[in-house]
Amino acid sequence: MADTEMISLDEMARPIVDLERAIEAILMVADEPQSLVSLATSLGSPVPAVRQSIERLVADFDGENGGVRRGFELREVGGGWRVYVRAEYDDAVRDFVLAQNPTRLSQAALETLAVIAYKQPISRGAIASIRAVNVDSVVRTLLGRGLITEVYTDSETGAIHYATTETLLAQLGVNSLDELPQISPLLADGSEGFDDVR
Numbered sequence: 001m002a003d004t005e006m007i008s009l010d011e012m013a014r015p016i017v018d019l020e021r022a023i024e025a026i027l028m029v030a031d032e033p034q035s036l037v038s039l040a041t042s043l044g045s046p047v048p049a050v051r052q053s054i055e056r057l058v059a060d061f062d063g064e065n066g067g068v069r070r071g072f073e074l075r076e077v078g079g080g081w082r083v084y085v086r087a088e089y090d091d092a093v094r095d096f097v098l099a100q101n102p103t104r105l106s107q108a109a110l111e112t113l114a115v116i117a118y119k120q121p122i123s124r125g126a127i128a129s130i131r132a133v134n135v136d137s138v139v140r141t142l143l144g145r146g147l148i149t150e151v152y153t154d155s156e157t158g159a160i161h162y163a164t165t166e167t168l169l170a171q172l173g174v175n176s177l178d179e180l181p182q183i184s185p186l187l188a189d190g191s192e193g194f195d196d197v198r
Contacts (some may be wrong), residue, residue, distance in 0.1 A: 019045055020053045020060075031124075031136050032160065033080025033153070054081055078153030078160065097144045105141075112138045113147060117168070118183055121151045121161035147171070 022043055027034060040050045054074065063069030071089045074081055085093050105113065112135050115127050128135045139162065142148045146167040150160050169175065 019043065019049060020057055023050065023053050024057060027074065027081060027083045030082065031140070033076075033078045033082040033158065035080040035158075038080070078158050079155075080158065093144075094146055097146075105145075106138075108133070108135075109138050109141055113142055113164075113168070116142070116148055116162055117164050117177060117180060120163040122163075123154070123157075123159040123161050125159060127162075 023039055026039065026042065036047050036050050036054070039045075039054075040047045043050070058074045059065065060067055061070045061073050071086055072083050073086050075084050108131075111131060112127060115130050116122055119126070119130070124135060124139055127139070139148070143150075143162075146165055148162045148168070149165050151163045153160050164177065169177075172180075174180065
């Protein structure tokens with residue numbers, strides 16, 4: 001790291017430990033990746049100090065310097081930082097989520113899943129626009145159940161786009177999305193609700 005990016009404790013708005021814990025807390029509840037600038041603005045700290053704190057958190061979570069390697073990691077995706085479960089624990093987390101929620105999806109989850117299935121890949125904002133409600137918690141539920149996945153992040157907007165998974169196909173008992181029923185006959189005049197759907 002360049003000397004010009006080094007920040008002394010006197011120059012920082014918060015002590016190192018406090019800043020790292022604050023960043024950690026924000027990332028644990030954030031639904032989308034958080035940029036260094038966004039974190040710095042939220043915390044009233046210089047960007048270089050936030051960058052250094054992120055680097056220390058990555059090392060801490062990875063168990064460097066003799067620490068314990070955590071079951072989660074801090075990754076940079078789509079121009080921001082986000083906490084993810086480590087790949088080797090995906091099965092354990094999936095089994096836990098399925099055990100906690102073994103049966104039915106709510107009506108909101110089913111509606112959101114239908115929007116994603118017919119319009120994928122689609123961003124959370126576009127889903128919310130179609131459903132005219134906030135879908136953050138429903139998307140988290142569908143992700144947790146492995147029915148949808150993040151397929152890419154828009155480089156301009158930072159919006160994550162979602163698509164359905166093989167798990168959904170297995171749950172529906174179909175081999176591909178082409179086997180889903182056409183939605184047009186289910187709409188009042190065949191033109192409302194979805195554009196250019198099968």
